Amino acid sequence: MKRQIVIAGNWKMHKTNSEAMQLANQVRIKTMDITKTQIVICPPFTALAPVYEVIGDSRIHLGAQNMFWEKEGAFTGEISAGMIKSTGADYVIIGHSERRQYFGESDETVNKKVKAALENGLKPIVCVGETLEEREANITLKVVSRQIRGAFADLSAEQMKKVIVAYEPVWAIGTGKTATPEQAQQVHQEIRQLLTEMFGSEIGEKMVIQYGGSVKPANAESLLSQPDIDGALVGGACLKADSFSDIIHIAEKLQ
Ligand code: PGA
Numbered sequence: 643m644k645r646q647i648v649i650a651g652n653w654k655m656h657k658t659n660s661e662a663m664q665l666a667n668q669v670r671i672k673t674m675d676i677t678k679t680q681i682v683i684c685p686p687f688t689a690l691a692p693v694y695e696v697i698g699d700s701r702i703h704l705g706a707q708n709m710f711w712e713k714e715g716a717f718t719g720e721i722s723a724g725m726i727k728s729t730g731a732d733y734v735i736i737g738h739s740e741r742r743q744y745f746g747e748s749d750e751t752v753n754k755k756v757k758a759a760l761e762n763g764l765k766p767i768v769c770v771g772e773t774l775e776e777r778e779a780n781i782t783l784k785v786v787s788r789q790i791r792g793a794f795a796d797l798s799a800e801q802m803k804k805v806i807v808a809y810e811p812v813w814a815i816g817t818g819k820t821a822t823p824e825q826a827q828q829v830h831q832e833i834r835q836l837l838t839e840m841f842g843s844e845i846g847e848k849m850v851i852q853y854g855g856s857v858k859p860a861n862a863e864s865l866l867s868q869p870d871i872d873g874a875l876v877g878g879a880c881l882k883a884d885s886f887s888d889i890i891h892i893a894e895k896l897q
Contacts, residue, residue, distance in 0.1 A: 647866060647893040648806060648850050648873035650682035650767060651880025652707060652735060653689075662689035666696040668883030676701065678897045679890055680873070682733050682767075683880070687721055694730030705733030705767065708741055711751070711758040723762035734759050735875075736766045737793060739812045749792025756793055760801050767806045767875065768793050769854070770833070774813035782811075783832055790836055799841040806850045808875040809833060814855025816877060823864045823871075826853045830870035859888035866896055 657665060662685045673681055684705040685693050694704050706729075710720035726734055736759065737752035752768065759766040770789040772782040786809070794802065809829055811821050821829075830851050838846025853865050854875030865871055873893070879885040 644897065645848065645850055645872045646678065646680055647897055648680040648682065648852060649886075649890050649893050650705065650733070650735075650806075650808075650852065650873070650875050651684060651886050652738070652854075652875055652877050653683070653685045653880065654707070654740070654877060655686060656881055657685060657689060659689050659692050662686070663692050663696050665881070665883060666693045666702070669886055670697055670700045670702060672883055672887035673702065673890055674700070676890060676894050679893045681890055684733070684735055687726075690726065690729035690731055703733055704729070704731040705735060706731050706764075707735045707738065709734050709736070709755055709759060709764070711754040713758075723758045723764050727762050727764055732763070732765060733806075734764045734766055735808075736768050737789070738769045739771055739810060739815060743812075749789055752789075752793045753795050756797070756805070760797075760804055765804045765806065767808050767852070769808045769810050769875070771810040771812050771815075771855070777811065777813065782829060786829060786833060787836055790833060791840070794840065797841075799845050802837070802841050802845045803848070806852060806873075807833060807837075808852040808854045810854035810875060812855075816856070818856050820856045820861050820865070821853070823868050826865060827868040827870055830868065834870050857889065859885055859892065862889045862892045863896070866893055 682703045682705045706726045736755045741747040772785045850872040852873040852875045857874040858879045
């Protein structure tokens with residue numbers, strides 16, 4: 643059974659509300675012919691509600707880029723899963739390497755966020771991946787396994803059905819350097835094997851594992867054709883409707 647391809651766009655800290663609405667509208671128009679691929683766009687918090695209005699009843703899903711695990715309280719500057727859900731979003735990116743690198747996220751905080759997201763009906767897209775130093779030291783699998791075990795500690799197989807994993811080698815993010823399809827496939831396969839060990843073969847088989855790191859129209863097909871790569875988390879190339887929609891159309895043709 644082939645898994646559904648999920649293409650998500652991580653807008654990062656880009657786009658004012660009017661720019662966000664314009665981009666979302668262009669993506670909506672350019673993907674009207676899509677019937678199989680799951681599309682998710684993740685604008686900044688401030689643009690979630692306005693973008694939700696724009697995508698309306700199209701097949702585009704909305705996601706946030708981060709969240710806090712507490713429900714509410716004196717946590718100045720933070721946003722809860724319930725608040726995100728109230729904008730119309732149903733996905734949330736958790737543990738992106740930029741969050742781990744610049745904002746002190748750890749496997750433990752990722753785990754708390756994943757649990758709170760699921761409790762509030764948000765589907766987490768959980769990012770894992772090694773740095774260049776770690777790859778060169780030959781500890782990619784060790785690092786990614788630690789991240790996966792940490793992120794999903796105490797979760798049930800039932801809860802895991804709502805989760806997407808994004809493998810994003812840190813050295814490939816925003817650098818123009820992509821993992822080769824073979825390098826990516828190898829790690830995806832290892833992640834799937836670990837998930838099977840942890841949660842059983844049904845989860846292992848059904849889990850969507852996206853690749854992220856300099857995905858663009860020119861390399862999307864070779865990556866998405868790999869047996870264990872089920873989608874892409876796209877940064878730079880999702881900020882232009884043309885390149886994002888090209889990636890989505892490449893995915894559509896492969897299904
Ligand atoms: P990139 O970002 O496509 O610009 O490398 C991917 C990501 O950070 O999710």
